[in-house]
Amino acid sequence: MFKFFKKKSSDIKDKELIDCNNLEKIQDDSKSHHGTIKNNNLNYTDNIEYVSSLESEYSNIDNSWFGFLRKSLSNTSKKLSKIFYNFKSNEDLFENLEDILITSDVGYKTTEKILSKLKDKVKKEKTSDPIHIKNLLRAILIDQLKPLESSVNINKKPFIILTSGSNGVGKTTSIAKLAYHFKKSGLSVLLVAADTFRAAACEQLKNWGIRNDIPVFHTDSPDPSSVVFDSIHYGKSKNIDIIIIDTAGRLTSNQNLMAQLGKIKKVISKIDNDAPHESIFVVDGNMGQSVLLQLESFNSIVNVSGLIITKLDGTAKGGILVAISDMFENHSNIIPVYWVGLGEGISDLYEFKAVEFVDALLN
Incomplete structure (x- = not known):
């Protein structure tokens, strides 16, 4: 092993390293809301001031990541807002809510579980107030999504992060954002171009490295496991914090x-029994229920420890996060969502927060 590494290392020169430096408001005004609700005799509420105060509160934070999230989830949110302000009976509300949740990527099984909880609470509290029912749904969704919250604990050096994902999910861009995030925290980062299958991926990573003054390790070897092996030893020699x-x-x-991905993981584990210290799976937030099957397959190969959800700035419906939260029974071995991507900029990566996500979805 030592001779092999020594031979390989002799081909790796420093020159091969690139030293790089809302929801939109409902168009109706308060009077329109009031008229719509008042016509619904079973579900009438005079609490229009409460609705207006919420809209005013959220309009003041449109420049935050929450503001961007609101805009991203506006299609789903508008549908939800509409049914809460215009329904004939609770049964009518539940039926419409079921349709929206299923078509928003929540999935049938998870939707039924959420609606069952909501119906029980509504029945117990004997309410037909739309705002109160909406708040009950909010509490259920927050409770459902809260276990997805978590953060990466950097407790070793070098801390090795293995990333994986399907084609076109924005994995390389997410890696660049992640590196920038850690660098801002004062940690040294080494990016490893182990996508030898696609030459453009290496160039893309090198370009991100140059733009952000972050070194990128790459060789001419077509074997990604060999690239990974040499990169970890290089990172150790340079006292790098995160690889x-x-x-x-x-x-x-x-x-x-x-199988190649599984081999990469084994090579990493041979160097450090505890590594990779994080195995992050990158998910396209627009891919719907197929994400669940992908996650299950990748998890069986690399033991996924956390997720990055990308492209939530596009036409994402948002429900896939609810579906992911329901994949693991009793949340005992749930895979958390570390970050969500809301744009193409280098800093457009945000820690997932259940309350903000649900409020963006409902308000």
């Missing part, structure tokens, strides 16, 4: 690439 490994995007049906 982030980019791997090839792959479909779960490609058995050769999936």
